[in-house]
Amino acid sequence: MRQALLNQYADELYRSLKDCRPIAPLTERDPQLTLEEAYQIQLRLIARRLDADGESVIGKKIGVTSRVVMDLLKVDQPDFGHLTSGMLREDGAAIEAAGLIAPKAEGEIAFVLKHELAGPGVTVADVLRATEYVVPCFEIVD
Template identity: 60%
Template sequence: MDPKKIEQYGDELYTAFLGQTTVAPLIEREPDITIDDAYKIQQRMVDRRVAAGEKIVGKKIGVTSKAVQDFLGVFQPDFGQLTSGMIYQEGDTIDLGKLIQPKAEAELAFVLKEDLKGPGITAMDVIRATDYVVPCFEIVDSRIKDWNIKIQDTIADNASCGVYVLGKTKGDPRALDITMAGMVLEKNGELFSTGVGAAVQGSPANAVAWLANTLGALGIPFKAGEVILSGSQSALVSVVDGDELACTVGGLGSCHVKFAGRSAA
């Protein structure tokens, strides 16, 4: 894709983020857009956020489940970049008025104590380099109208990053069975869905290793202190004013989040 179009679409998505508006799917306007094009558009969008004062604090892995991969017609995950403007702490109330069409998903976050640079990173390397894991919520959001996305759309839109909330309970991944640990997601005190770590590429650590190797091939390392969101273990759940969610990971603990306000869409 022409570099001017890369900038055009990246700027368009950044403007949509600022104005809490949506844009038409890129794949409809650029039928020949490639995944490589989409990542370049993502980088332009993220660069605009960094230029405005945010910092890169980690990465997220998306499209880890077979159902979502089948829906998007791809057979590997994607990734986005986490910025300092996306962070909420457990106990905070998320203002839906700052989002467009949010949906929540529960997952496991890895916080690194050492740098990791692929290729050649294994799941065990990930475990060794991890300071701790915590249950978390990612509130995904799309700047693409009506969530009408293909893989190129969501990648360009920074993997549909919205905001995220880390739980307060820290666990040692060397002492936890993160592959077989069950996850329970409750909405307003009622069971919404259940999951297990193995649903994420066989193990959340496998998903993190995949991303370390994918980025390593591009010369991009994971850095100590970064947060890596390993991919959803739950069904997506829509949220509105007054909703409360809780996810509990067996042997680890829980993460709770509340929502207030009305989203743009």
């Protein structure tokens, strides 16, 4: 029963993305939502983007990495996500504001890897060996 609700949440987020319309935060509607369930929702949302929109996973993302931001958001660990081909905009590309709800830009650092990393136990040295190059980028949070 709970899995059906998590699937419904993911489908609502997908429709929100496609229709460019906000929905109430899931944690407000479902205060019992766990971190594990949130990642299940994320995986279904990504699967929808891959299946319905023909996107592909092109990278991973780590967010909320500073203690200040964790305290601000009242979380105790960074979050992790997938980057898809539909999220990428090449240098200089225009971003249509009409396709966004409440955008904010964040400066980021992108590590372009020459081979994948797999954990647990990945060290700084492992990351350096796997890194082809590093570039500045922006994330449009919406």
